[in-house]
Amino acid sequence: MGEVSLVWLRNDLRLADNPALFAAHQGGGEVLALYVHEAGSAVRAPGAAARWWLHHSLNALGKDLAEIGIKLLIRQGEAASVVCEVAREHGASQVFWNRRYAPAEREIDASVKTTLKEGGVDAHSFPGNVLVEPWEIATGQGKPYSVYTPFWKNLRNMHIPVPLGRPAAQGLLAYAEPDSGYQAPKWSVKLKPYWSIGEQAAALALTRFLDENLSDYPQGRDFPRREATSRLSPHLRFGEISVRQLWHTAQALAHADHRKQELVDKFLSELAWRDFNYHQLYHRTDIATAPMQPKYAAMPWRVAARDLAAWQQGRTGIPLVDAGMREMWETGFMQNRVRMLTASLLTKNLLVDWRQGEQWFWDCLIDADIANNPANWQWVAGSGMDASPYFRIFNPVTQGERFDAEGDYVRRWVPELDELPDPWIHQPWAAPGDVLAKAGVQLGSTYPLPIVDLKQSRQRALDAVRSL
DNA sequence: TTTTGAGTTGTTCGA
DNA sequence: GTCGAACAACTCAAA
Numbered sequence: 001m002g003e004v005s006l007v008w009l010r011n012d013l014r015l016a017d018n019p020a021l022f023a024a025h026q027g028g029g030e031v032l033a034l035y036v037h038e039a040g041s042a043v044r045a046p047g048a049a050a051r052w053w054l055h056h057s058l059n060a061l062g063k064d065l066a067e068i069g070i071k072l073l074i075r076q077g078e079a080a081s082v083v084c085e086v087a088r089e090h091g092a093s094q095v096f097w098n099r100r101y102a103p104a105e106r107e108i109d110a111s112v113k114t115t116l117k118e119g120g121v122d123a124h125s126f127p128g129n130v131l132v133e134p135w136e137i138a139t140g141q142g143k144p145y146s147v148y149t150p151f152w153k154n155l156r157n158m159h160i161p162v163p164l165g166r167p168a169a170q171g172l173l174a175y176a177e178p179d180s181g182y183q184a185p186k187w188s189v190k191l192k193p194y195w196s197i198g199e200q201a202a203a204l205a206l207t208r209f210l211d212e213n214l215s216d217y218p219q220g221r222d223f224p225r226r227e228a229t230s231r232l233s234p235h236l237r238f239g240e241i242s243v244r245q246l247w248h249t250a251q252a253l254a255h256a257d258h259r260k261q262e263l264v265d266k267f268l269s270e271l272a273w274r275d276f277n278y279h280q281l282y283h284r285t286d287i288a289t290a291p292m293q294p295k296y297a298a299m300p301w302r303v304a305a306r307d308l309a310a311w312q313q314g315r316t317g318i319p320l321v322d323a324g325m326r327e328m329w330e331t332g333f334m335q336n337r338v339r340m341l342t343a344s345l346l347t348k349n350l351l352v353d354w355r356q357g358e359q360w361f362w363d364c365l366i367d368a369d370i371a372n373n374p375a376n377w378q379w380v381a382g383s384g385m386d387a388s389p390y391f392r393i394f395n396p397v398t399q400g401e402r403f404d405a406e407g408d409y410v411r412r413w414v415p416e417l418d419e420l421p422d423p424w425i426h427q428p429w430a431a432p433g434d435v436l437a438k439a440g441v442q443l444g445s446t447y448p449l450p451i452v453d454l455k456q457s458r459q460r461a462l463d464a465v466r467s468l
Numbered sequence: 469t470t471t472t473g474a475g476t477t478g479t480t481c482g483a
Numbered sequence: 484g485t486c487g488a489a490c491a492a493c494t495c496a497a498a
Contacts (some may be wrong), residue, residue, distance in 0.1 A: 147495055149475065213497060222477075273476080287474090340477065379476090391490050392478045458479085464489090474498080481489085 003029030006092040007070075007114075008036070008083055010100060012128050012239035014199045017031065017163035021094035025167035027094065033065055034086050042104040044288070044370055047363035049332040050237070052188040053197060057238045057272040060198025061175055064274040069171030074180055079108050084115050095121060098128030098239075102283045102370050119135040122207060129277045131160050131243055134282035143425050144283040146385045152272045156265075163245045184467065191366070193329045194233065202235035206246060218266045221405045224324075224335040230267070231333070233367035236274070239431060243271055277375035280385055288358060288374040295468045296383035301353040311346050312360055312378035314413075317448035320400040320427055321345050323413035330413070332366035343380040344394040349457035351464060354381035382465065393458050400426030418449050 012018055013035075024031045035058055039045060046054055062072040067434070075082045087095055096115055113123040123238035126131050137154055138144060145151035196204070209230040217392065220228025235241050247268060254264040284292055291297055309314050314325035324338035334342070339361075346357045359375040362368045378384030402412060407425030411418050417425060419439035424431035428441060429450055436443065443449050 139495085143496090145496090147475065150496055269476085293476065337477075342480095386475070386479075386495095389475090391491080394477095466491090470498100475493105475495085475498095479490090481487105483486085483488105 003027060003094070004090055004092040005029055005031050006029060006083075006087050006090065006095045007033045008079075008095055009033055009061070009072075009241075009256075010035075010097065010099040011237070012242070013241050014202075015064055015166045016099065016199070016240040017128070017165075018239075019128045019164060020098045020124070022164045022167060023126065024094070024096040024122060025170075031070050031170070032086075032090055032092065033061075033070050033296060034083065035061075035072065035074050036079050036082045037074070037160050038079050038108075039076060040436055042103075043108065044102070044362075047365065047368055048185065048361075049188075049366045050368055051182075052184060052191060053195070053234055053332070053366045054238060055180065055182045055184065055242060056197040060200075060240075062178065063175050064199060066173040066175035068167055069166075072178075073089075073174055074178055074183075078290050080111050080115060081205070083112050084119060086099075086122075087116060087121050088119065093121060095123045097123075097125050099125050099133070100129070101134055103285065104392065105370075112227050117253040117355075127161070128242060130237055130278050131155065131247060131271065132158055134271050134279045137279065142258050143450065144391065145276070145279060148273065148276050151276050154268055155272050155275065155379045156268065160244055163242060163248055189328055191332045194333070195366070197240075199233075199240045202232065202241035205230070205232055205235060206241060206249060207388045210250065214250075214253070214260070214263050214267065216264060222337050223403050224338050225404060225412065229336060233369075234333070237367045237369045246271055267296075270431070274369075274372060277292040277371040278373050280351050281371040284385075287356065287371070287378065291381075291383035292378055292385050292389070293383045296381070298468055299353075299383075300351070300464055300467065302354055303350040304350060306348075307451055308352055308356055311342070311350065315448045316345065317429070317443075317450035318345065318396050318453075318454075319407075319410045319414050319417055320396045321426065323410045326413040328361075332364065334365070335409075337399070338409075339376070340380055341394050341396050341399055343414045345452075346406050347377075347381040348393045349452050349454060350415065351457075351461060354378060354383065358387070386468070391462060393461055395454060395458075397426045397454065398467060414447070417441060422464045465468060 005027050007021050007024045015021065058074060065072045073086060075086060116123045132155060213228050216228045220226045236243060250264045250267050254261040281287055311325065314322040316322055319344050324334050324342045328334040343357055346352050348356045354377045358374055362373055375384055379387045382388065382390050407422055410425050417428060420428060420441055424435060428443060428447060441447055
């Protein structure tokens with residue numbers, strides 16, 4: 001019997017560029033992998049859609065690990081006890097993991113480390129899920145960044161660690177899907193056709209994006225029906241691919257062909273936003289519940305259950321917003337610009353607390369991420385770091401005319417408006433009666449009347465923020 | 469310490 | 484239809 005090393009996997013469900021797995025494997029002894037569903041702990045549990053993804057991702061990971069001779073154990077409970085128990089059961093002398101950055105997560109990890117050490121087990125943690133760790137980057141005065149652009153200028157010149165390879169096979173294990181107790185909800189059937197899950201699918205998605213979509217990325221990413229974004233976010237969320245792999249693979253393209261540098265930079269700057277949000281997560285207290293700008297604590301949010309429900313269900317009567325909310329319900333994903341629009345409608349026009357929207361996205365999005373979901377909601381709401389100015393309130397009609405001019409996106413997700421001519425597709429309430437009749441649209445019956453007046457509610461939002 | 473320039477994603481209004 | 488200004492100061496980051 002040689003040494004046994006345990007790898008505790010969390011948001012890093014991959015074999016390649018996995019520093020914890022790599023280090024455990026290098027030790028030369030037997031390697032075991034463990035995933036813990038930390039239900040009921042201080043760790044934020046994944047939402048329903050993410051939970052579905054997680055189930056399939058763990059299954060893919062279990063197969064991949066078996067191919068190199070590593071068994072994946074799946075347990076449930078408080079990490080503090082489960083990790084130590086498993087280490088003891090299997091006689092592990094060392095435990096390895098990649099770091100996470102939410103204050104509550106760090107506390108748990110620290111206590112696991114302490115308990116392991118008390119039991120004579122060494123714990124080793126690594127940076128694996130960000131470009132630079134939150135404490136490695138700071139302003140000239142040594143303070144955390146609160147403005148994105150200087151953060152990005154600094155980050156882009158930093159050394160980003162080169163991805164590690166996959167550990168070599170140490171044998172082959174038979175793999176049988178474990179009975180995790182997870183019951184896939186009925187609605188998850190509809191998500192399935194839209195996604196391939198797992199490390200190989202992630203790698204394929206990256207290749208496809210860089211080959212086919214990068215050239216249109218800077219402009220195309222704003223057009224919801226063009227699908228010019230990378231759609232890597234759920235893979236990144238669960239660590240099926242690492243952000244460092246994305247960084248270096250994209251950067252290699254620019255090195256090979258300097259004309260691509262500008263395109264690549266645009267993509268890298270979006271990855272930097274992700275790190276910027278992890279920077280906030282680490283340095284601020286509870287970004288999912290506390291406004292990062294304290295004055296927003298006094299914001300006169302409306303308590304409006306019916307408005308919230310209409311927004312959630314995609315029946316606000318504002319086509320582009322409804323399209324986005326339905327896309328998310330159907331696919332677990334929403335195009336980026338539409339995320340901003342739907343969030344702007346909720347927090348500004350409807351004056352509903354951003355936390356309500358954040359929670360809904362958390363539950364519905366397969367890519368909802370502990371740093372990015374809250375930080376982006378705060379950005380839209382105006383309470384975030386480097387947030388949009390308070391007077392920047394999206395008009396979903398104008399946005400529709402600009403970014404979905406032919407109404408393709410709206411027609412895809414709001415089929416009851418299919419027959420409505422382009423000039424009215426983003427504002428059916430303004431269409432003449434005969435046009436509506438001819439299109440088979442009866443406002444208030446086949447499609448809702450708008451639940452807010454965009455102009456009036458815009459003014460109300462401006463007044464509310466001025467009152468702070 | 470003081471100064472200076474800048475700050476993801478927009479809309480509206482009036483010329 | 485197009486264009487520039489106003490929207491409101493404020494704070495940050497670096498020189």
